[in-house]
Amino acid sequence: MRGSELDVVLRNPATRRTFLRGMGVAGATGILAACRKSVEPGATGPASGAASYAPIEQEPGLLHAYEWAGYDAGWLYSNYTKSGYEKPKFSFFVNTEGALAKTAAGFGWDTDHPEVGYIQDFINLDAIVPWDTSLIPNFARLNPVLEKTGQINGQQYEIVLDWGYSGVIIRSDHVDPSINSYSYLFDDDLAGHISWFDSNWIIQMAAMVQGVPGNETFDMPPDQLEAAKNFCIEKGKNVYNIWTDYTQMWDDVRQGNVWAAYAWPDAYVNLKADVPVQYIRPKEGVLSWAEGLVLRNTTQDYHHAHQFADAWADAGAGLKLINVYGYGHANLDIDLSKVDPDVVKVFGLDDPQTNLSEPASFIDRFQPQRKAYNRAWEEVKASI
Amino acid sequence: MNPAISKGGRRALWAMFVLLTIFLYAPIVILIIFSFNNREIVSFPWEGFTTRWYHEFLRNSELLNALKTSAFVALLTAIMTTALAVPAAIAFVRRRFFAKGLVSGILLAPLVIPLVVFGISLLILFNTIGIPQSALTIAIGHIVIALPFAILVLVPRIERIPPSLEEASRDLGAGGLTTFRLITLPLLFPALISAALISYTISFDEVVVASFINGEATTFPLYLYSQLRLPRKLPAVIAVAVVVMVVSVLVVVASEVGRVLADRRLERQTGGSVEELALSGGKG
């Protein structure tokens, strides 16, 4: 950390990592090099090819899955546990930003479940390797259009499994459904009864309300970002809360504390029997997401992870997912007649192609200026 | 008349003390009561008495692992902190040295740093020099935090030990280390336990620093914190937290009682002759 030669080395990510891993430390902290634990193998080895991984019998076997809350439910991967593998250990994140940050900070996991727009971020962190789809029998049954969104440079970095929308849920007894816009989330008439999710997509939604086409909101020029951010800050005073726990958001809508909330389809599925609600896919186009499993480059359970992904990709698991959450599942074999027809209709599950295409929907993608977006979102939260 | 307080004032202050004590303990007591409520949400109405939440946590392997990790980190913290705090406290009390203010400032500074800043500073440190994060890194941070507390517990105790005892021991020919081992250490023992216990408690409960440098390890506070932010069955988690809390209160109270008793014993002993103590010191 001192000396210009060291600086040059440290600036270059590749040499810095080698330097730090291999050499330990210079200067005042040199003492600690002796205490440094050895680094996991395979971190800089070849990414693909099952040949470089131990066969499944030799793997430790306890998969560490970093997941969305609720995705530790056994039925999502029942084939995995039925095959005799140990139930995975789960850690949870609130949003993928947090998962990225934790990963950058050194958190170790075997599989994560990010939206496709974040795959590049994980690659930038040197954290993931592509899947070997030949090891996943169910992969052939998955929707190729969706799976394409999980590819970078032709390599399948993510097995895309579930998809859904980030729309608005409204209490139709308090809110006029015909407005049909993200403007619900910024509406002065609903002051004190609006709930946002903790995500910088709120800023994108604000931009869409201001007239920016949905596909452009993923990479806005600074002045547009600033304008959207200021709009959020201004309308932030209307917000009842910013939810991090979706079941708490459900409760707030159920009790009438909240009349309009940023919501995923699960809110509709879980509330429609209790209170009059409608799920809004706004006229500006709904921001949607496709997410799935990514594989950590330092995993010791390479084959177990593939088995896990295969269990997730199973049609039976997918059917239950649709019924419980109202999300879509990538497996084409799922018999939609077994799903509540209302749910199929409201979310267009029978035609993912159309419902996920622009301009009806803008599926998530890489935000080149993620840092600026996150900083703007932090400023919104700080100013409310 | 009592210059400090009047009769009416005395009643008023006692009343305030009682009210404050109730205020401090009531929420915990209410929580404990509701942990026996047969309801998944912690609220009214009361739906029957049950101990099922206390049974449920035994089935929660993640929770049990978190408890184990916390116990391990806390034990490590307690041992290392005490080992580091004893020489520091002795140096403060018995020695005059250059820049005492600066040294005490450095050693006590962790008392006042906002933990979020300390946490991220360790995150940056470990990332800079490439140490992977784990329960051990958590322990490292906890030792820094607990060290000032341990020193502060030990200093008054060392001050109570008359230097004449140690001088007598040296006059009788024992070297510094022997004096320490046979005279100072046994007399310090209760305070050592106090210091170790306070370090253990601080570490077991610490969540801020741990959240930044835990790697894959989960400590109990981290688990509790994640349950508060994400949907789960809260009463089972509360049940465990209550058990942990009751145990820690009992342990702290027991250690304080033990310390007070040992204090009285020291006072009785040092009231006796120095030679007697020096002779008996050989037998610990």
Added chain:
Amino acid sequence: MAVEATVEPAGAAPRGRRPRRHAHVGATAALLSGPLLWTIVFFVVPVVLVAMYSVGFVTLLRDDQYNTLAFWRLFFSSSVYLNTPFSEGLFWRSVRMSLGVSVTCVLLSYPVAYMLALVAGRRKYTLLLVIIAPFLTSYLLRVLAWRVLLNPNGVIQTFLRDPRVGVLHEGQNIAWLYNSTFAIYFVLAYVWVPFVALPIFVALESLDLHLLEASTDLGASRWTTFRRVTLPLSMPGVIAAFVFVFIPTLGEYITPQLVGGPGGHMFGNAIQASFAESFDWQFGSAMSMFLIFAVAILLAIFGRYLNVRSVAAG
């Protein structure tokens, strides 16, 4: 045990002294080396690293900028973090929070400490333990207790909504009780009051009671005695208590996150978020350094009250 007779006639000091002093210095260094080294390596050095990282002398992540003041400039120019004092600005919001909590704690615990030190008599240490014990239990559990008590579906509000009590109607909430700034202040005061009692107790306990007697003998009323003798003499303890709460609370983020609602975002939350929820490590480092500078200034002003004696109770 062998007894060596060491005869040290007065005046023979110089001959035996010099080697003893070297031994003393060596011994002192040996005693301090462990703890000092540990604290320097794992406390001082990391803070220095944060400072260096915030200006890019060190880089860690792929996109980190090198050798730049951009993050500091961003911090100072943003209207969000500093802004006009005492009104806007996340930092000032945290300062207000710390002030409110510290003042409340001191006001609440002074009478109790007074009672324990000067009125309680023999049982004072036991009763002090009763007050302090909650502080040694789980911080999260105590915050959780209030979360469970205060939230609209929690113990208090469901109780008030119960038809037999009828204070609240069905579906009605007390909005300011939860997810509010009040909740943050309230819960933090609850958390810190036990801790604050200790330095005040120590200061009051070390008062020479003869001073109080002298004052009343000279004709002063008890209240005047308190105002002009006790209070000023206990001030160092009060200030120590105040500072002990104020400084760490500046960076507090857990309670604001759990009970504060949207308006409860504090400076500590912004720092935490920049590391745990986004990649803004260098910006977060700049914010952290700013907080450290603020703390350093406070310590420079009030540091003399924070000595070992003020918190080391017997």
